[in-house]
Amino acid sequence: MTTTHAITTPAITTPAITTHDSEAPVTVADELLAPPRRHELLRLATAGSVDDGKSTLVGRLLYDTKSVLADQLDAVERVSRERGLDAADLALLTDGLRAEREQGITIDVAYRYFSTATRSYVLADTPGHVQYTRNMVTGASTAELALILIDARHGVVEQTRRHLAVTGLLGVRHVAVAVNKMDLVDWSQQRFDDIVAEFARHATRFGIEDVVAVPVSALFGDNVVDRSDRAAWYTGPTLLEHLEAVPVGTDPSAQPLRMPVQFVIRPQSAQHPDYRGYAGRLASGVVRPGDEVVVLPGGGRTTIAGIDRARADGSVESLDVAFAPQSVVLRLTDDIDVSRGDLIAAADEPSLTTRDLSGTVAVLSERPLRQRDRVLLRVGTRTVRALVDDIVDQLDIATMEQRTAPDGLALNAIGRVRIRLADDIAVDDYRALRRTGAFLLIDEADGSTLAAGMADAPDRNAGEGI
Template identity: 90%
Template sequence: MTTTHEVGAAVTTAPADASAPAPRHDLLRLATAGSVDDGKSTLVGRLLYDTKSVLADQLDAVERVSRERGLDAADLALLTDGLRAEREQGITIDVAYRYFSTATRSYVLADTPGHVQYTRNMVTGASTAELALILIDARHGVVEQTRRHLAVTGLLGVRHVAVAVNKMDLVDWSRERFDEIVAEFARHATRFGIDDVVAVPVSALFGDNVVDRSDRAGWYAGPTLLEHLETVPVGTDPSAQPLRLPVQYVIRPQSADHRDYRGYAGRLASGVVRPGDEVTVLPGGRRTTVAGIDRARADGSLESLEVAFAPQSVVLRLADDIDVSRGDLVAAASDPGLTTRNLSGTVAVLSERPLRQRDRVLLRVGTRTVRALVDDIVDQLDIMTMEQRTAPDGLALNAIGRVRLRLAEDVAIDDYRTLRRTGAFLLIDDADGSTLAAGMADAPDRSVGEGI
């Protein structure tokens, strides 16, 4: 049986017995986002403190600094704003990863900045997240930066969104104000293809509905924030996805005992593999079968496996002696995806150097890096109107836009909406190696084209 609280397009669902144990102790990766002064650092600090994930010496240091500032209680925001410059300014300026656990689940939390000029940092933090935790100040409601965070969340394919409507104590725990904010948020979320939105009214400063349920919002029947994090579905069934293994190393031991050994090492991006499975090596397209699967032990020796699945790091041995090198992709023969020299996709610009048409860059997909040309900047997303508009001369820092690229060599790449890990790419400055933009590929173009 479930308890449901519905507001507009947002549906909040919690188990009737939130204390029931989960079937296994699994891992949830989440990223936080919020505008400046929404109370994000305080909320994260409250999660850490109330789940007893703070070491005694850390808490002592926070209490000491809080007293020096004339505060009556510990400022939990100091648990997350760890850099001296951040503490002095009272802001978060970089992505920081926090780790905590409960009896049912472990968490990796990417705490991202709220300032507009650090939107690029959210791209980094949310790129591996399964859930985005977006804060909204109850007094200000949905603002431009909220829409920007929603855009990034949708483009990165983050499946779940939790909305913490914070500082509810400053609006007298008004249900009408909460409903108004959540309804507007849900309308924007729908435009970015986000349909799993759970909203919780909280006061991070006092801990209301963060870990412990508040008695100041009797009208709210949904879960606390932690109860929702405990129960949101985690992970994707690897067997439901096609095999993808970007080759990172070719292993050829020089010892006499392993003179004939040849293995291809990498981390499984998706899928399941077993000895005897038929695979295709891209971009060359040669087909073969898996002769064996090995995994490194702690002492450096190898053990054989009967099955491996994402995200394990393994070594594949192939039945045929074919040309395989770093940057190749071992894929399921039944669903190998496509290779292309013409690529289109959406990019988020991470560099202060604008991305311009006719720029020559490096494109990195998985472990493969090739030369590329920015053939066209199609358009740019207008965060205020949520509409695509004609792009200016270039895409500046934090801009989100669609581009077309021509590549010097074939690459194997998937539609990002289908396979996140093998559908993502980076654009790199070929002069200094800095990252220019992070991209999400559209369905690959089957035509090879002329390249560059």
């Protein structure tokens, strides 16, 4: 049985924070008799303030799940001995850059991979310092869960709020809070509960609803993979147990069909003289032959005549159904104009087309993003010329409040913008559909990425563009 304790504050209801969760033990017989389970993939991003022990926690996860190669461990033990340490510094498993090792902080996004019997994990270890906000945006953009560390001695700090803001903006659905270094506060339940309550209040501000908190000591491995006996008051899951149980993915049938067209296939062969297919990766939804679709931004309507997919041996198979995130080729009943950059969408729930886009951007370039800048905007596989019509405001990282934007948005800044486009695009509200609601702003001159954006609900009364 699972018991969830919802923490509330006056006038508002905070996210349900699971801190005490007990389940009946699973026996060997239960495991042997249980039906085989699908090996699932969970993408998660870590974030924490400097010296919160994030790299040590990631290293502990890798080490205790037996995901470290012998030569890697030998190298870590050798460097640890050279530093005069008695035990292996597991943080070295993730802090691979020389600059990171010298400073003892994480600078770049490091991707780590590990597996258990039931799941595979892609872990993006992102930096916490304010000057590397863009790296966290990059690492968390594809994550389903954010793992945020808090030092039990310091509690919720400015960087914690920053991580919550980015997590909320990127629409990450699940948050796990690891209250680390509990051994330095004598495993105080009161201290843990106070931190969790404050974290919940801030999470509510950024629309984060699913939060689970676990007290840990990454240095000694308490409650990371193995359960600790030093906190008898805590009966909830270890961190890994929670990662194993958190829901993975979104039910494709619950989302409308979206497939950006990457390539038009016309083999011009004697065997298939009239073949025309549209290749792409399903961003969301389910598609079957006979389904009615609309091709955007043109608006042509037709039905799906067939679905093809390439096998590993190079042959082609026809499918009765396809679902995100499969890569397939769709054949259409009618010969309508479709090209790379178009979007094939469900006819009853299409994306909106617009030439006037509003959204939030995170600046990734050292070149500031300024009003009246002419840029390229890319959404899905479509690229159009665009003009930064207005910089509405900027998020103050220190106070988490929106303030009047300066002349431009500098590197790592997060702000809201309005953009006029030279041509129609099909786009979704990022909060509803992340893959077709995300966009990039690109420098026309050199092709470098200036900013990553998250579209607001498109304006149905789109303007005339630029």
